Amino acid sequence: MHELAITESVVESVTQRFSGRRVTRVVLEIGKLSGVVPDAIRFCFDVCAEGTLLQGASLDILAIPARARCSACESELAIEDGIGLCPCGSADLVFLSGQELKIKAVEVA
């Protein structure tokens, strides 16, 4: 359950950056290949936010689809199941997106 540690990091970073303000919304970017489950983050968020300036804030999670470029045939492809295989048969892929784990934006009152 690394999502608890991840959510704690979000709350800690935002608390440090916006000390003294009230945070009303947090927007995260979570890539499909990041290894982090958005629902688990949502589950942890209210608990981690309680008693901090994020208490009561809403949480929006933007799920970023996974895309890769095949090193063999140079074509770009979407990765659906976490295991990339180019139609040309190669598994040698360079990931272009899907590994994001970011605090995209914060809204303060």
Place this chain on the structure above:
Amino acid sequence: MCATCGCSVPHVHAQPEGRTVLLEQDILAKNGRLAERNRAWFASRRIAAFNLMSSPGSGKTTLLERTIERLRGRAAVSVIEGDQETLRDAERIRGTGARAVQINTGSGCHLDAGMVADALRALDPPRGSLLFIENVGNLVCPALFDLGEGPKVVIASVTEGEDKPLKYPHMFRACDVLVLSKLDLLPHLQFDRERFFEYARKVNPRLRVFQLSALQGDGLEEWCSWLVDRSGPRAEAH
């Protein structure tokens, strides 16, 4: 799809009632900074650090015991042991004569760079040595946390089934090295090695592969030679 306007590109809409501050900040930035500090410290002391990860019971500690025995006189070795509870693994490693520090994560499921930094202060590994960080037995969470190590090593045993790489692709993708362990048990199992490596390469074609039996010694020399090649003057290049 964007929940506000329905377009297909995820993005942020400013809300009228508040002030939206775009941050674009890596959630794991703090761990990343601590990991870079560890990495610089390893480089300055020419320490080759390996992050060993696997499910519980794959034979990490036994592999380490036998590796340390075989490396005696060839490289100084120290170990950071991560487990939820008990000092048992650190005691086993100390039994071989190597330095070891135990980190107990309690409810935590992985080691992070800050825990490793604390352990390094207690362990004080010598210059030019090999450092093994035995992560908490778990094929999910440890994949995500940079510790400042050199190679990340995933260990899978033949008793686990050949489809582990497909079931836990994040871990096999995050690693540089794959060790298949407990080869001595193969005669008792229906483990398809060819299929296992096919699955592993499907997830990560760049994996460097070792196959060994820590108990009987098969494949250990190749593994140990590779480790020794990573130590000393060439410790930064892995």
